[in-house]
Amino acid sequence: MAPSAGHITDLPAEVLHNVFAWLDPASVLTSARVSHLFRDLIVGNGTLWRDVYLLKMDTPAPVAGIEWEQETLDLVRLDTIFHSMITQDVDLSQLEFVAKTCIRILSRASHINSLENLYSGSSSANVAYLQSLFGxxxxxxxxxxxxxxxEHIRSGKTWxxxxxxxxxxxxxxxQLSAKLHTLYGQPILNYGRTRSCKTxxxxxxxxxDIRGFTEDNRWGPWNSDGTVDWEKVEAINIVLGKNVKGRWPGGKIFDEVWDCPFGGAYRGAFVPKNEPDDDELDDLDKRDPYGVSGSWYRIVCFLDxxxxxxxxxxxxxxxxxVAMPPLHAGEATRLIIMEIKVVRIEPPGPDDxxxxxxxxYEGESRSLDDIFDDNANSDLRGTVRMTKGLDVRWxxxxxxxxxxxxxxxxxxxAGPKSARGVLGTWFDRDHxxxxxxxxxxxxxxRDQEDPRRALREGVRIVRGDPSWVGHLLGDDEDEGEEVGVEGMMVFEDDIEEDLGSMEEGEMDGLLEDQEREVTDLAGRPGNGPPSS
Structure with a gap:
């Protein structure tokens, strides 16, 4: 007679550890309720919970001080909140937990080429997880x-x-909700059940609102205590994101920042394709923890x-x-390239x-799309420092x-060397x-990327697609002259013909003409002060 099969509880603890380590976190938690043996093997076993966590998420650096069991249980709770609320009303009492946990997950994201990350199909398993969660x-x-x-929108009140x-x-x-929205990156431009309200x-x-520019907040996106005003940053991201989508729909260099949820929103996410060796860097760049030197795209928006x-x-x-009422006014948008270089490094000050x-750093800024603007090109200097709250201030x-x-x-x-870049305000030097x-x-x-060529590749004309008109006309599409699709296709043909025959230096003028023509259609002002 054949011997009876052994029970799983007869397996050595080391084997059971390996079995549990390949389960998803929720299944491990369920297994702890099966028997006292399983409970003793699972509860409080930091090594096991570390293995379970790293099967699903990035390997954070450094790993010291992480409570692996609690971190993994937080993932289970997060999954439960999102999956149980698909068919139920959202429990907004969970906002603080959700926001803090998601922000912490991003703070521990990495693109280390580990076995765990290879399964995600993303450069960061943490980012892929959050993208799926919010999907x-x-x-x-x-x-x-x-x-x-x-809240202002929901109130239905002008004032x-x-x-x-x-x-x-x-x-x-x-502030937590605004920070999470900013890290999400893709601005919510339409709000409500029917998405009919414009943000x-x-x-x-x-x-x-000029009242938001004070000496206490340094005329920037800060609170008086030096912490980040994430509600101000959220509004900035919405304004810039909408204007970018309106002027450069489908532009890759913009979509990577404003159209990829949580993309690049973690410390060290920007990694050059061809990272130089230490002997190729000068001493200042080696000592710079912020990755300052190089080429930077810049967007500046302003009202007439x-x-x-x-x-x-x-x-x-x-x-x-009292908040000011919603403002329906056209803005001008300028795209600039900054070439900057570290010139000196100093110890932190009392507020750092x-x-x-x-x-x-020092360098220069050059407009890529308005060669006739006296404010377009300038020398540039500035500083990068870390606040006491561990936010990078530029x-x-x-x-x-x-x-x-x-x-x-x-x-x-998202911190130093994030791929999301910097959001903020510009203003008169003398306040x-x-x-x-x-x-x-x-x-x-990106290294070895020609900014002008990248811009040309970003100006894509979607032939015969009415949504392209909507992108360009934006919120005021029903206030100006009505434009038919057929008429816009003629406009597209003209642009495509110009794109095919223009010389290398003609792109600036073409972009300016395109903006003016669309401005005429939408009835928007196109003049404004600075572009750098």
């Missing part, structure tokens, strides 16, 4: 829409009392100054506790993180004929209380 489009979107901007005395817990949750006018109102002035100074006695240096000053003219403040989203001021962003170009 249902219902639960995830709800957690991204809890900032003050979305919205935002409340300077809002309880700290509510402010904290608003852009509300974001424009917040970004260009008459619109800016009318919005900010014709309405009197608006309380600080003590473990990170202050890096000074400052820059544009110099014309030896005179400082425009300045900017920004935060590098003129009458402005102008507006949003800006810059992100590093």
């Amino acid at each position: 249902d489009g219902i639960t995830g979107m709800a957690f991204l829409q809890q900032s003050g901007l979305f 919205y009392r935002r409340g300077v005395n809002t309880p700290g817990e509510i402010r904290r949750k608003r 852009h006018p509300y974001a424009v109102s917040r970004v260009y 100054y008459s619109d800016f002035f009318h919005f900010n100074f014709t309405t009197r006695n608006v309380l600080d506790s 993180h003590p473990s990170w240096p202050v890096v000074h 400052t820059s000053v544009s110099v014309f004929d030896g005179q400082e003219r425009w300045a900017s403040e920004g935060v590098q989203v 003129d209380p009458h402005g102008p001021a507006g949003p800006t962003a810059f992100w590093k170009a």
